[in-house]
Amino acid sequence: MMLLPSTHPLSLLFIFLLHSLPPCTxxxxxxxxxxxxxxxxxxxxxxxxxxxxRGSRVNGLSEIKKYFHYLGxxxxxxxxxxxxxxxxxxxxxxxxxxxxxxxQVTGKLDHDTVSQILVPKCAVPDGESSPTLHATKNYVYFPxxxxxxxxxxxxxxxxxxxxxxxxxxxxxxxxxxxxxxxSRWASVIPVSFVEAxxxxxxxxxxxxxxxxxxxxxxxxxxxxxLAHSFSPESGKLHLDAxxxxxxxxxxxxxxxxxxxxxxxxxxxxxxxxxAHSPVKTAVMYPSLKPREKKVDLSIxxxxxxxxxxxxxxxxxxxxxxxxxxxxxxxxxxxxxPSLLAMSMFLAASFLCx
Ligand SMILES: *[C@@H]1O[C@H](CO)[C@@H](O)[C@H](O)[C@H]1NC(C)=O
Ligand SMILES: *[C@@H]1O[C@H](CO)[C@@H](O)[C@H](O)[C@H]1NC(C)=O
Numbered sequence: 001m002m003l004l005p006s007t008h009p010l011s012l013l014f015i016f017l018l019h020s021l022p023p024c025t026x027x028x029x030x031x032x033x034x035x036x037x038x039x040x041x042x043x044x045x046x047x048x049x050x051x052x053x054r055g056s057r058v059n060g061l062s063e064i065k066k067y068f069h070y071l072g073x074x075x076x077x078x079x080x081x082x083x084x085x086x087x088x089x090x091x092x093x094x095x096x097x098x099x100x101x102x103x104q105v106t107g108k109l110d111h112d113t114v115s116q117i118l119v120p121k122c123a124v125p126d127g128e129s130s131p132t133l134h135a136t137k138n139y140v141y142f143p144x145x146x147x148x149x150x151x152x153x154x155x156x157x158x159x160x161x162x163x164x165x166x167x168x169x170x171x172x173x174x175x176x177x178x179x180x181x182x183s184r185w186a187s188v189i190p191v192s193f194v195e196a197x198x199x200x201x202x203x204x205x206x207x208x209x210x211x212x213x214x215x216x217x218x219x220x221x222x223x224x225x226l227a228h229s230f231s232p233e234s235g236k237l238h239l240d241a242x243x244x245x246x247x248x249x250x251x252x253x254x255x256x257x258x259x260x261x262x263x264x265x266x267x268x269x270x271x272x273x274x275a276h277s278p279v280k281t282a283v284m285y286p287s288l289k290p291r292e293k294k295v296d297l298s299i300x301x302x303x304x305x306x307x308x309x310x311x312x313x314x315x316x317x318x319x320x321x322x323x324x325x326x327x328x329x330x331x332x333x334x335x336x337p338s339l340l341a342m343s344m345f346l347a348a349s350f351l352c353x
Contacts (some may be wrong), residue, residue: 050108057086060084123133139274155193156192158203175195188302188311189310191200211242257291260287266288269305285296
C-alpha cells in the first residue's frame with residue numbers, strides 16, 4: 001500500500017474496534033475505519049463526484065458506498081455497494097449523513113462532506129453518543145453499554161496465546177508492555193488485572209495473528225489494521241502479527257514501527273467496554289501514526305471507564321495532573337481542580353475537534 005509521509009494528517013493507521021452484538025449472535029469484531037482507499041486522492045478528485053449525475057459510473061465511488069454501508073446509512077440489499085454507480089439510494093444516504101453531521105444537506109459529495117468522511121471518528125452506528133458535530137463529543141460505549149458484570153472490586157486475568165506469539169520481540173518485553181498498559185486502566189477503576197497461570201482459563205486472551213484467523217475479520221499485513229478486540233465479556237484481543245511491533249523506538253528504527261503499549265492501552269479500553277472516542281487526545285481515539293506513542297489516559301477516557309466501573313479509591317484527578325503535566329503541558333495549564341472547570345475544558349476541546 002502507499003504509505004503517506006508520517007507527518008501528513010492522513011497518514012493515520014486505523015486501529016480496529018470491536019462491536020458489541022446482541023447476546024446469542026456470534027461476536028464479531030467490526031472494522032472501525034477500514035477505508036484506506038479514501039485518502040488524499042479522493043479529496044483531490046471530489047469534483048468528479050460533484051459533477052456526476054445519477055446513474056453514472058464514478059471511479060472510486062464503491063469506496064464511498066462501503067463507508068456509508070459500514071456506518072449504517074446504506075443497506076447492501078437495496079444497493080450494490082461494490083459498483084461505482086451513483087444512484088438514488090446513495091444520494092439519500094448522503095443526505096441522511098449530512099443532516100446527522102450538521103452539514104449542508106445537498107445529497108452530493110461536496111467538499112465538506114468528503115472532508116468529513118476522511119476524518120476518523122467513532123463509527124459505531126448505534127453508539128450511546130452519536131457523532132453529531134454540534135453536540136458535545138465525548139467517550140462512547142458499545143450499544144447496550146456492556147461491561148464486565150462481576151462484583152466490584154473485580155479481578156480480571158489475562159494470558160498470552162502460546163500458539164499465536166510474536167517472534168521479533170521477547171515475551172518478557174511483550175508482557176512488560178501489557179502490564180504497563182493494564183496498570184493505566186487499573187489505576188483509575190476498581191479493577192485489577194493479573195496474568196493468568198493458565199492461558200485457557202484467562203478472562204482476556206491476547207494473541208498475534210496473521211491474515212485470516214477465523215473470526216471473520218482478517219488482518220491485512222503491514223499497517224492499515226493493527227489490532228482488534230471485542231466488547232465485554234468476550235476478552236479477545238488480537239494483534240496483527242505482520243506489524244513491526246515496538247517497545248522502544250530507540251531500538252526499533254523502522255518507519256512503520258507501531259508502539260505495542262499504545263495499541264494495548266487502546267484495545268484494553270475496548271475490552272472494558274469503551275468504543276472509539278472522537279476526542280483527539282483520548283487513547284480511545286481510533287487512530288495512531290507509525291512511531292507515535294500514546295499511552296496516557298485522557299480525562300475523556302477516565303470519565304468513560306469510570307462511568308462503567310466507578311472510580312478507584314486511590315484515584316484523584318489531582319494525581320493525574322501531577323503525572324501528566326510534563327507529558328501534556330497544555331492540559332496542565334488549563335486544568336483547575338474543580339469539576340466545572342474540567343467540564344468547561346472538555347467542552348472547549350470538543351469544539352475544537
Ligand atoms: C455488484 O457490482 C459488482 C461490480 O460492478 C459486480 O461484479 C456484481 O456482480 C454486482 N452484484 C450484483 C448483485 O449486481
Ligand atoms: C490503594 O492503595 C493502597 C496502598 O498502595 C493499596 O493497598 C490498595 O490496594 C489500593 N486500592 C485500590 C482500589 O487499588
